[in-house]
Amino acid sequence: MSSRDLLLALVVIVVWGLNFVVIMTGLQHMPPLLMGAMRFALVVFPAILFVKRPQVPWRWLLAYGLTISLGQFAFLFSAMAVGMPAGLASLVLQSQAFFTLLFAAMFIGERVRVANLLGLVVAAAGLSMIGMQVDRIMTLAGFLLTICAASMWALGNVITRRIGKVNLVGLVVWGNLVPALPFLALSWWLEGPAAIKGALSGFGLESMLVLVYLAFGATLLGYSIWGRLLSRYPASQVAPFSLLVPVVGLTSASLLLGDRLGQWQMIGAVLVMLGLLINVCGGWALDRLRSRAAAA
Known part of the structure; x- marks a missing residue:
């Protein structure tokens, strides 16, 4: 990877990692939906x-x-509004990698490798350990809603794979034509007109900067930079960078x-991060070991 593209990858990681602190800031001024x-x-x-x-x-744009x-952000924003800390949210949301693995096997017949299963078991142990600590620095509702957000992200990933090669910026822009009105309807129904009116009447510079970010x-x-990197380099070379998102998320939240x-x-x-690392790099490592064994 060129030094320029390496820098772009790191920019995306920092932007996505800080995203959770920005969301938490926005929730101080606006209801989540x-x-x-x-x-x-x-x-x-x-x-x-x-x-x-x-x-x-259009049906695939709608599904996306x-x-x-x-789905992802209705659950994530709500999770953080009811007690999921920003740093933990950035970590638990990465369970989408394993939901993607399971859904891809179920719906589009992708093969599950031994390394994927091992990574899933290790990360599941880590998530269980985090989940057992509810009511200390997070709520059970916040934890479960974040898991729901991860599952919706995973379904979106499978739909993206089903769509195939497409201009990712166009997909993001036109696919996001769908959620704005349902979000507003859900806000009106669940948060109420008074909460909407209060947020809009107190809308200031900080709220605007949050939304712009x-x-x-x-x-x-x-997504534009990420799509560019995926179009230029193998997914196995790009995907490991996503492991740094919760590192930035946890550090910035702290x-x-x-x-x-x-x-x-x-x-x-640590177990979740280890599981993600095994999932992303384990297959490559096993292939290298087999190649060396065959050469010997």
Whole structure:
């Protein structure tokens, strides 16, 4: 990977890792579902006027928008609003890698390798250890909602694979045409007109900066660069960078929000990271070992 692309990959990791601190900041001023509606409205407009619609049937755009956008962020924003710390959210959300593995095997027949299963077991042990520490620095509802967010992200990943090669920026922009109105309807129904009115009447510069970061930084910039890297390099070379997202998330939450993990949660976090590492790199390592054994 060239030094320029390496720098771009690190930019994405930092942007996505800081994303969780930004979300927590936004939740101080806006209810979660309203924040989702405003985020995706800003993603779509005015970008949709300049970005060509990808050659994808509308049903797949709908499925993409309802899972990776509406489902993932409705659950994630709600999880953080009801007691999921930003740093832990960045870590637990990475369980999407294993949900993607399971859903891809179930729905599109992808093969599951031994390394994938080993990584799944190790990460599941870590998540269980984190989950058993509820009511100390997180709520059970927050933990479970984050798991739901990870599963929706995974379904979106499988839908993206089913769609195949497509302009990722176009998919992000046009796919996000879907969630804004459902987010607003859910906000009206679950959060109520009074909460919406209060958030809009108190809307200030900090709220605007949060939405700009979420829409243009985490979504348009992040996915555009990530898609560029995936188009230029093998997924096995790009995917390991995603392991750094929870590292940035946990570090930034500790420095900027004062989040602290207990001893058992720290051990659980290490196990989750180890499981992710085995899932991403384990197959490559096993192949190298087999090659060396065959050569010997």
